[in-house]
Amino acid sequence: MNANLRNCPQCGRLFAYSGRNLCQRCLRAEEDEYMVVRRYVRDHPGASIFEVSDETGVEEEKILQFLRDGRLEARGLKQLLECERCGKKISAGTYCEDCLKAMDAELRSVVRGSKKREPEPEEPAPRTREKMYIRSDNKPQL
Numbered sequence: 001m002n003a004n005l006r007n008c009p010q011c012g013r014l015f016a017y018s019g020r021n022l023c024q025r026c027l028r029a030e031e032d033e034y035m036v037v038r039r040y041v042r043d044h045p046g047a048s049i050f051e052v053s054d055e056t057g058v059e060e061e062k063i064l065q066f067l068r069d070g071r072l073e074a075r076g077l078k079q080l081l082e083c084e085r086c087g088k089k090i091s092a093g094t095y096c097e098d099c100l101k102a103m104d105a106e107l108r109s110v111v112r113g114s115k116k117r118e119p120e121p122e123e124p125a126p127r128t129r130e131k132m133y134i135r136s137d138n139k140p141q142l
């Protein structure tokens, strides 16, 4: 029973979805590419992504995706990714360590702030109690 049939975005084939959004065939192809890239990077530390792409025939975009996914560590590669926050060169992921730390701290402070928000002090508002007494003696003015 395959309730989860989808079209592979890569080749258009119908396949049973199993967590990865690619059909078996494309998944295996990607796996192969990954292995090739990984091997090349291991054997050629310091290679640029262009070189790797050139030598392995794997699209740069794919290689970048491996890096972003954290599957491929760019230890061998030059630092090719840029932190989305500050633009610093990083070797994996989306943000540099500094930004991760900063964002973590920000997040914490936001969470703390909203948790500990002090309730508005309920003032009795004494100013509305100004002297507003009405003259009870409606003396007609002379």
Ligand SMILES: [Zn+2]
Residues within 6 Å of the ligand: 008, 009, 010, 011, 012, 013, 022, 023, 024, 025, 026, 027
């Ligand atoms: Zn496919």
Ligand SMILES: [Zn+2]
Residues within 6 Å of the ligand: 083, 084, 085, 086, 087, 088, 095, 096, 097, 098, 099, 100
């Ligand atoms: Zn950064």
